[in-house]
Amino acid sequence: MTIRVELAERSYEVFVGPGVRHQLAEVVARVVPEARVALIVAPASLQQLKWFDIATGLEQHVLEIPEGEAAKDFATLAFLSSEFSRRGLSRRDVVVSVGGGATTDVVGFAAAAYLRGVAVIHVATSLVAQVDAAIGGKTGINIPLGKNLVGAFHQPRAVFCDSEVLQTLPERERQCGRGEIAKCWILEGRSVADLARSTLEEQIVQSVALKSRIVSGDEREGGERALLNYGHTLAHALEAQSLAGRSLDLRHGEAVAIGIAFAVRLSRRLGLVGDVDVKYQDDVLDTLGLPRQLPTGLSIDELLLAMARDKKAHHDLTFVLATTDGFQTVANISASTVREELEAAGGVS
Ligand SMILES: NC(=O)c1ccc[n+]([C@@H]2O[C@H](COP(=O)([O-])OP(=O)(O)OC[C@H]3O[C@@H](n4cnc5c(N)ncnc54)[C@H](O)[C@@H]3O)[C@@H](O)[C@H]2O)c1
Ligand SMILES: [Zn+2]
Structure with missing residues (x-):
C-alpha cells in the first residue's frame, strides 16, 4: 500500500506493508536519481537484527548512533555532521535513517542542517515511527530544558513502514x-x-x-x-x-x-x-x-x-x-x- 503526502515539490510516498524495505533501492533510484552515496544511520542494537538487510543500490556506509532517546542530542548531531563530511556526502546524496522515532528525529535533523539540507529517507522500525514520527517532516533533538526544543521542518523523500521489522519490537x-x-x-x-x-x-x-x-x-x-x-x-x-x-x-x-x-x-x-x-x-x-x-x-x-x-x-x-x-x-x-x-x-x- 502506498500513501502519498501531497506537499507540491516536497511530496513523497509512504510505503506500508510486509517486506516494503526491499523496495528501497528502486525508490532511491527514482527519488534521488543523482545520488552516488547513501549513509545509513541506525542504533547498534537494530543492526544485529535479522531484518537489517538495508540495500540502497548505491555505495553505502552504515553509521552507528546511541539507542533510542539517548541519541537526540547535540553530540549525535556533531557526530553525524562530521561523519557526513568525512564520508564525502554531497547535496545530491542521501541519508537513510533506520530506527524508531528518536532515530528518525535526530537523523532527520542532521540531514536538515548538513549543507543546509540533504535528502533523507526514513525506514521506520517502531510502531510509533511508522504511524507518527517518520511522517510529516518534524525533526529535532532534546536539550536539558525540554524535549524537541531544537529542530527543523525537513520532509523526507520517502518513508518505509515495513510490518516485518515490527516482529522484533517489544510489546x-x-x-x-x-x-x-x-x-x-x-x-x-x-x-x-x-x-x-x-x-x-x-x-x-x-x-x-x-x-x-x-x-x-x-x-x-x-x-x-x-x-x-x-x-x-x-x-x-x-x-x-x-x-x-x-x-x-x-x-x-x-x-x-x-x-x-x-x-x-x-x-x-x-x-x-x-x-x-x-x-x-x-x-x-x-x-x-x-x-x-x-x-x-x-x-x-x-x-x-x-x-x-x-x-x-x-x-x-x-x-x-x-x-x-x-x-x-x-x-x-x-x-x-x-x-x-x-x-x-x-x-x-
Ligand atoms: N517528529 C515527529 O513528528 C514525532 C512524532 C511522534 C514522536 N516523535 C519522537 O519519537 C520518539 C519516540 O519514538 P519511539 O517510540 O519509536 O522511540 P525510540 O526510537 O526510542 O524506539 C524505542 C525503542 O525501540 C527500539 N526499536 C525500534 N525499532 C525496533 C524493532 N523493529 N525491533 C526492536 N527494537 C526496536 C529502539 O532501538 C528503542 O530502543 C520520541 O523521541 C518522540 O519525540 C516524533
Ligand atoms: Zn504523541
Missing part, C-alpha cells in the same frame, strides 16, 4: 504505537466494530493516511495539524510528573490514551459531547488494550501547572476537544473546570 513499544493509532481512529470517527476486525497493517495505513492528509493541508502546524495533539495536553503533563521523586512508569502512547479518556470527559463536562461519545472513545481504547485510568497519587496542582506550560498551548489551558461539529482546538478553558474533571477522573471507568 511495550507496540503499546506505545497503539496510543497514537487510537487517537487517529477516534479523530476519523471509525467504528469500534471495524477496529476489532482490523489487522495491525490496516491500523497503520489508517493512521498514516490521516497524518498525511493533515500534514498536506497544514505542513507547519498553523491549524488542523494541531488536532494530532488530541489527548496530548494531559499526556505531556503526565510525562512531566513524578511520584516520590521517581518518574511515572508511563510511556508516551499510554499517557496519550489516558489523555484521550480525560479529554472526552472534559468535553462532556463542557457540554460539547454526550455519554455516547465517551463510551465510543473508551471502547476504542479498550479494544486496543490501552490504559484509561489516571495514575493515583498525582498532584492536581502540578498537573494544572504543567498543562498551562505545555508548549503547544497558545493560551492557558487549551485542549483539542471533541465537539458535535468535530474536533477543535478549544482555548481559555477555566482551570477550575479542568480541576473538577481531574478530581472526578480519580474514578475514570
